[in-house]
Amino acid sequence: MSDAGVLGIRRATDADWxxxxxxxxxxxxxxxxxxxxxxxxxxxxxxxxxxxxxxxxCVFVAEETPGPGxxxxxVGAVVGTAxxxxxxxxxxxxxxxxxxxxAGNAGGRGVGRLLARHVLAExxxxxxxxxxxxxxxxTNTRAVRLWQSLGFRTLATAPGAFRHxxxxxxxxxxxxxxx
Amino acid sequence: MSDAGVLGIRRATDADWxxxxxxxxxxxxxxxxxxxxxxxxxxxxxxxxxxxxxxxxCVFVAEETPGPGxxxxxVGAVVGTAxxxxxxxxxxxxxxxxxxxxAGNAGGRGVGRLLARHVLAExxxxxxxxxxxxxxxxTNTRAVRLWQSLGFRTLATAPGAFRHxxxxxxxxxxxxxxx
Numbered sequence: 001m002s003d004a005g006v007l008g009i010r011r012a013t014d015a016d017w018x019x020x021x022x023x024x025x026x027x028x029x030x031x032x033x034x035x036x037x038x039x040x041x042x043x044x045x046x047x048x049x050x051x052x053x054x055x056x057x058c059v060f061v062a063e064e065t066p067g068p069g070x071x072x073x074x075v076g077a078v079v080g081t082a083x084x085x086x087x088x089x090x091x092x093x094x095x096x097x098x099x100x101x102x103a104g105n106a107g108g109r110g111v112g113r114l115l116a117r118h119v120l121a122e123x124x125x126x127x128x129x130x131x132x133x134x135x136x137x138x139t140n141t142r143a144v145r146l147w148q149s150l151g152f153r154t155l156a157t158a159p160g161a162f163r164h165x166x167x168x169x170x171x172x173x174x175x176x177x178x179x
Numbered sequence: 180m181s182d183a184g185v186l187g188i189r190r191a192t193d194a195d196w197x198x199x200x201x202x203x204x205x206x207x208x209x210x211x212x213x214x215x216x217x218x219x220x221x222x223x224x225x226x227x228x229x230x231x232x233x234x235x236x237c238v239f240v241a242e243e244t245p246g247p248g249x250x251x252x253x254v255g256a257v258v259g260t261a262x263x264x265x266x267x268x269x270x271x272x273x274x275x276x277x278x279x280x281x282a283g284n285a286g287g288r289g290v291g292r293l294l295a296r297h298v299l300a301e302x303x304x305x306x307x308x309x310x311x312x313x314x315x316x317x318t319n320t321r322a323v324r325l326w327q328s329l330g331f332r333t334l335a336t337a338p339g340a341f342r343h344x345x346x347x348x349x350x351x352x353x354x355x356x357x358x
Contacts, residue, residue: 035267088214088314091342092351132337134313135267156335158311158355163270172271174353176337 005064005077007111009118012059012081017046019078020061023103024049031165033140034099035172038165049083056086056093058126060118062102062111079106082115084123087132096128096179100143112143116150124179136173137162144173152177184243184256186290188297191238191260196225198257199240202282203228210344212319213278214351217344228262228278235265235272237305239297241281241290258285261294263302266311275307275358279322291322295329303358315352316341323352331356 012020024045031038036048051057062080080102087097098119102111123131131152136143138157148154152175160169191199203224210217215227230236241259259281266276277298281290302310310331315322317336327333331354339348 031270034269035271036269038269040269087340090213090215090217090219091210091316091344092214092314092340094342095337095340130337130340132340135271137270155337156353158274158309158334158353161266161271161274161309161311163273165270174335174337 006067007079007114008063008065008076009060009115010063012050012061014050016061016078016081017050020049020081021045023078023081023101026104027101033137033143035135035162049081051083051085054085058084058122060084060115060122062115064106079103080111080115082119084119084126086128087134094127094129096123096126096131097134098123098131107142112146113150116146120150120179128179130176130178133173133175135162136175137164138171138173139164139167144175147175150177185246186258186293187242187244187255188239188294189242191229191240193229195240195257195260196229199228199260200224202257202260202280205283206280212316212322214314214341228260230262230264233264237263237301239263239294239301241294243285258282259290259294261298263298263305265307266313273306273308275302275305275310276313277302277310286321291325292329295325299329299358307358309355309357312352312354314341315354316343317350317352318343318346323354326354329356 028036028040029038060082061078063076064079065076082100084098086093087095100115155174155176157171157173159171161172162170164170207215207219208217239261240257242255243258244255261279263277265272266274279294334353334355336350336352338350340351341349343349
């Protein structure tokens with residue numbers, strides 16, 4: 001991510017998939033933060049992230065466009081992605097759920113926070129009354145701190161509910177905030 | 180359910196679907212206990228309950244077979260059903276999830292408890308380390324008491340996360356027990 005770049009959020013399109021998969025694949029393979037099979041295929045990942053069967057699903061990308069002082073490619077680079085959808089159907093459909101991924105080489109630059117603020121605003125606009133994260137790995141402290149700073153509280157931690165490849169059995173936080 | 184009937188549990192087969200739908204449809208339509216669209220079609224319900232795409236899914240039926248002293252049909256009547264599967268994929272796949280439904284005219288006779296005991300034993304056999312219910316409607320007190328009596332504790336209650344057709348916004352319990 002160039003210092004001169006300008007970060008923006010827009011809806012994802014099918015054309016973004018290769019860039020999204022480049023961000024997702026390392027996250028999937030290492031298996032430290034998401035409850036996904038580490039051998040998930042690209043096709044499965046695409047269905048999982050873009051979820052065409054879920055009519056409530058919105059997918060966003062964080063894109064860096066070259067700033068006025070920057071030199072080089074004029075095309076934006078996708079540096080993060082988020083999905084927003086109803087956490088449950090029917091009587092539970094007024095609570096949103098969201099997931100986030102940031103490119104490994106773009107960490108620590110506020111991409112996750114920008115995506116999260118956008119998704120929270122979008123969820124409010126869509127009429128959701130709350131947002132719930134069902135499975136935040138407790139060792140993913142960067143994510144936990146980000147959600148706390150954005151008003152989420154940990155309702156509970158399911159003990160040992162995640163088998164971390166390095167840390168062994170660790171808890172999964174259920175995090176929640178009203179909108 | 181005849182007093183002379185003998186209750187047994189077996190795996191569901193495709194041939195059970197009409198009996199399963201007869202149990203499920205009233206539950207779906209009233210929308211008081213499951214986070215499903217109340218207008219769910221039979222085809223969607225079948226996919227939801229039998230979940231052919233989820234390789235971890237096992238579906239059971241509670242069947243009443245005529246007892247030695249009973250008169251009438253020799254064919255068993257399906258009076259309840261349960262599903263057992265991994266609550267999450269990947270690093271979360273050692274925690275089971277299960278769902279249960281009992282025929283309206285078979286309530287209060289221990290069908291749910293029998294199914295639950297069977298599913299807990301099956302989950303242990305399959306190597307799951309815990310079982311989690313993600314969304315137990317807090318006004319579904321019969322279910323809450325049953326799960327408590329079987330060793331589940333409420334980890335947390337997501338406030339107002341379920342819109343009950345009569346009670347308004349009520350909580351969803353996340354319930355958990357080790358196996």
